[in-house]
Amino acid sequence: MIERLEKLVDDITSLNSKLVLLIGPPRSGKTALLAQLSQRRNVPVLNVGAALGRQLLTVPSTRRHLQAADLMKDLTDETARQGLLLLDNIELLFDRTLLLNPLDFLKRHAHARRVICAWPGEVRDGRLSYGRAGHPEYQDYGINGLVPFEIK
Template sequence: MTHAFALSAEVAKLPALERLIEEINDLQSKLILLVGSSGKTRLLRALARRLNAKPLNVGVTLGRRLAVTPVSDRGFSTNELLREITDGVSGDAPLLLDNLEVLFEPSLKVNPLNVIKLLAHSRPVIAVWPGEIHNDRLIYTGMGHPEHRDYSRDGVVVFETAQRQ
């Protein structure tokens, strides 16, 4: 698959994603997860260009804030810090989140999916899920890995991106 073809394939998905964003406004949790083996970040960036918005790199932005937070306070501070960061993202566009892996750090002792679900109660959130969907379950990393998570997709709208051939 060439880069130009991959990009056009993701751009072709934009209208469906935009319709889905309109539809979630009536839901309590306005969270859309981009899930798939490829194309998630490209699709998020294409959506950002269309909406004249900027995706938030959670790993970099939250990581910087956590780095200056005492280790013993990080678990308690994660939700609050992320809320402060996202409250600083202005505009009417949905909140676009990428690079969520930092939320899976075991020492934080947070539920990564719940952290982003909470953000989606106040405004639409479109987030790149760093794992996969398998048998209607959201999976992050393999069994036995310290960061392994397995969630029901309840309360989440899943938008599947291109799958690798």
């Protein structure tokens, strides 16, 4: 599977949007696959929940939504290597109080560099989702402008 992902990472270099989402059920190996890619490419994986969470703790809660995108941009700029950004544990981006659109945020970053991200949701009937319908953080998206990499 890692060989298939590495080929895809190389193949997307010329695309306008270079976003690959690793999609699979919990414990399907998304994090392990990112770790393998990290080791092979010598690029660190950014644990968004841990890194952004630490940064946001220094910001008053009433201002977090104003600074979240800039803090995340700084973190991604520090972590990306060789035109490649690896992201895991992105659930914090869905926090409604931060007022972020996680998929748009990822797509914007994928114009400048290849972004490989473990997606904490699923793809079904050509739609990408996070959470379950009715949940406050539920999101539903089309898959245009990204490359799904499904893990069974």
